[in-house]
Amino acid sequence: xxxxxxxxxxxxxxxxxxxxxxxxxxxxxxxxxxxxxxxxxxxxxxxxxxxxxxxxxxxxxxxxxxxxxxxxxxxxxxxxxxxxxxxxxxxxxxxxxxxxxxxxxxxxxxxx
Amino acid sequence: xxxxxxxxxxxxxxxxxxxxxxxxxxxxxxxxxxxxxxxxxxxxxxxxxxxxxxxxxxxxxxxxxxxxxxxxxxxxxxxxxxxxxxxxxxxxxxxxxxxxxxxxxxxxxxxxxxx
Numbered sequence: 001x002x003x004x005x006x007x008x009x010x011x012x013x014x015x016x017x018x019x020x021x022x023x024x025x026x027x028x029x030x031x032x033x034x035x036x037x038x039x040x041x042x043x044x045x046x047x048x049x050x051x052x053x054x055x056x057x058x059x060x061x062x063x064x065x066x067x068x069x070x071x072x073x074x075x076x077x078x079x080x081x082x083x084x085x086x087x088x089x090x091x092x093x094x095x096x097x098x099x100x101x102x103x104x105x106x107x108x109x110x111x112x
Numbered sequence: 113x114x115x116x117x118x119x120x121x122x123x124x125x126x127x128x129x130x131x132x133x134x135x136x137x138x139x140x141x142x143x144x145x146x147x148x149x150x151x152x153x154x155x156x157x158x159x160x161x162x163x164x165x166x167x168x169x170x171x172x173x174x175x176x177x178x179x180x181x182x183x184x185x186x187x188x189x190x191x192x193x194x195x196x197x198x199x200x201x202x203x204x205x206x207x208x209x210x211x212x213x214x215x216x217x218x219x220x221x222x223x224x225x226x227x
Contacts, residue, residue, distance in 0.1 A: 004155075033214060033215075035215075042217060042218075042219050042220065043156075043202065043215075043217040045214035045215065045216075048213075048214050056214065059214070091155060091156065093156075098144070098163060098208075099161075099163075100146055100158050100161045101146075101158075101215060102158065103148070103155040103156040103157070104155055105154060105155040106154075106155050
C-alpha cells in the first residue's frame with residue numbers, strides 16, 4: 001500500500017515567490033496534518049484537518065501561510081510571499097481515528 | 113497542553129550493546145505515546161505506539177518501550193544495537209489519539225552507533 005506522498009521533494013525559490021506544497025494521504029485515512037521541521041524549533045504542528053475540515057490552525061506562523069484540503073485525497077500548503085526564514089522541511093502526515101500518524105518523506109524548502 | 117522532554121540530545125553506544133533513550137512527558141490528561149525514527153534526509157517512521165493496554169510495547173527493528181504513568185516516562189530500549197540503528201529518535205505525545213490531535217514532539221535524540 002502506498003504511504004503518504006508529498007511533492008515536490010525539494011523546492012528552491014527566491015524570496016517573495018509563491019510556494020505550493022502538495023500531499024496525498026494514505027487512502028482511507030480521515031485526518032491530515034502538516035508539520036514543519038527546523039534545527040532551531042524542531043518539529044512543529046502547523047495545521048490539521050479531520051474529514052477535510054480544518055480543526056486547528058493555531059500553529060500556522062502568519063497570514064502568509066494557508067492550507068486547503070479540497071477532498072479526502074489531496075491537500076496543499078501555500079506560502080505567499082515566501083521569506084528566507086520559511087526554509088525548512090515540511091512534512092505531511094495522515095491518520096485514521098486514534099491510531100498513529102504516518103509521515104510522508106517531506107519537502108525540503110529553501111528560500112533564497 | 114502537553115510537553116515532551118528527551119533528556120539526551122546524543123547517545124553514543126558501541127555496536128551490539130544495549131541502549132535506552134529517555135523520554136518524559138507532561139500532561140494534565142491521559143495521553144497516547146509514540147516513538148518515531150528519522151534516518152538522514154528521510155521522513156519519520158513509526159517505531160511503536162502506546163494507545164492503551166499493556167504498558168510494555170514492542171515495535172519494529174527489535175525496539176520496545178515501557179509506559180510508566182507514575183513517572184510520566186516512556187523510555188525506548190533495544191537489547192543489542194546495530195550500525196543501521198544510527199538515526200534521530202523522536203518521542204511524541206497526543207492527548208486525544210494520533211488521529212484526533214496534533215503530536216507534540218521532543219527535541220530528538222541522536223543515536224550514534226560506534227563499531
